[in-house]
Amino acid sequence: MIFVPEDHPRLFPWQEFTCQFQGLVMAPNVSPCKFRKLQQRELTSQTLHTDTQKDVNPFQLAKPELDHICSSINQTLNTQMTELREMAQYYFDGQGKTFRPLIVLLMAKALNAHGKNTDIITQSQKQVAMISEMIHTASLVHDDVIDNSSTRRGKPTVDSRWGQRKAILVGDYILSVSSLLLAQLRNEEVVKILSQVIEDLVRGEFMQLGSKEEPNDRFNHYLKKTFKKTASLMANSCKAVAVLSNCSDDLTERAFEYGRNIGMAFQLIDDLLDFTSHESVMGKPTAADLKLGLATAPVLYAAQEHKELNALIMRRFCHEGDVELARSLVAKSDGVYQTRLLAEAHSAAAIGLLKEFKPSKARDALEHVATMVLSRNK
Structure with missing residues (x-):
């Protein structure tokens, strides 16, 4: 529960949001500096501190299943149309992060170990991991x-290599094949769960394309957009394998929330x-968001200190020199630091959700993932 008196100065969005995740009580006389110290103490206390983690x-831990999933995806996309096959398999070359199927597989292992005393992943759960990676890749193409964009993972994008028309079609093709795999599961609840991901991806992209909110609405809009574009896939994929594991409602919700928090942390670090x-290092252009007219968390936090950023955000950095000025103001601000704190809050929340899972290597690996996502450099 958050206690914020009416006469207390308005909290920065990051303070409000991290309060919600850490269960901290913001007293009337707590300064931002003291709040950060309290937050760091709470973040530390969330760790499970298992001996094996x-x-x-x-x-x-998931390598055998990950290798199988990558080869299975390529086999599934092995159409007789040579060019379509080459395009569809282009990003499934083993060079991607495979972060989403990793989380899905580890969650399946942890849930099965909790309820069935075995970490063997069922074929249907492996198929959810495949579907999650295919939906993600289709969204990248689009x-x-x-x-x-001209580069992705250090090589030309599908669009720049084969052209827009074919790129749109191959994205649709990957998505359609993933839908066929989803239908093969013959589980109505899982179909609904993963269909929600596709709807969220489209809605999130529309939110991003039309983002011109007033200052007080921007951060909430950004968080909602981030959930729909990134975190929804991880959250709902974890929920899907929980349903397939016949978990309790509580564990199913914990699986969803773990995926959501990991997804939010992942995107915050990306931004x-x-x-x-x-x-x-990134394998794609940096400052790309500003060049696209997008204000992400570092910019939104920086705008709290440098009000001149608001005008740039409203015109989507379209004037000459706007991108350079915005980068300069972000560098002078606490924007990057505050973004990292928010990512850490989501990471800690994800770890806290694992406390009700039975001890297992998979649970420890999920905790490791929650900390690993904060230290990535690409």
């Missing part, structure tokens, strides 16, 4: 068309790296 490599990393 430090020894668990999430990717190694995003690159919308954003007119942060757009200001702190280099194109050679």
Whole structure:
């Protein structure tokens, strides 16, 4: 519960949001500096501190299933139309992060270990992991068309190599094949859950394209958009494998919330790296969001300190010099730092949700993932 008196100065959005996740009580005389110290103490206390967590490599634990999923996706997309096959398999070359199927597989292992005393992943759960990666990849193909991006994962995008028309079609093709895999599960609830992801992706993209909110609405709009574009896929995929594991409602909700928090943390770090990393590391252009007219968390936080950013945000950084000025103001502000704090809050919330899971290597690996997402550099 959050206690904020009416006469107390309005909290920055990051303070309101992290209060909600950490269960902190904001007293009338708590300064932002003291709040940060309290928050850091709470973040530390969320860790499960298991003996095995430090020894668990999430990717190694799920490697057999991950390898199988990558090969299965390529096999599923192995159409007789040579060019379509080449385009559809273009991003499934083993060079991607495979972050989403990793989370789905580890969640399936942890849930099965909790309820069935076995970490063996069922075929239907593996299929959900496949579907999650295919939906994600289809969205990347379409995003690159919308954003007119030239590189992705250090190589030319589908759009820049084959053209917009074919890129749109191949994105649709990957999505349609994933829908066929979803139908094969013959589970109405799981179909509804994963169909919601596709709706959220479209709604999130529309929210991003038409974003011109007033200052007080921007951060909430950004968080909702981030959930729909990124976190919904992770949250609902985790929920789907929970349903297939016949979990209790409580564990199913915890699985969903874990995926949601990991997804939010992942995107916040992604938005942060757009200001702190280099194109050679990221495998895609940096400052890309500003060039597209998008104000992400570092910019929105910086606007709290540098009011001149508001005019740039409203005109979507379209004037000459706007992008450079915005980068400069973000660098002078606490925007990057506050974005990291918010990502850490989501990471800690994800770890806290695992406390009700039975101890297992998969649970420890999920905790490791929650901390790993904060330290990535691309």
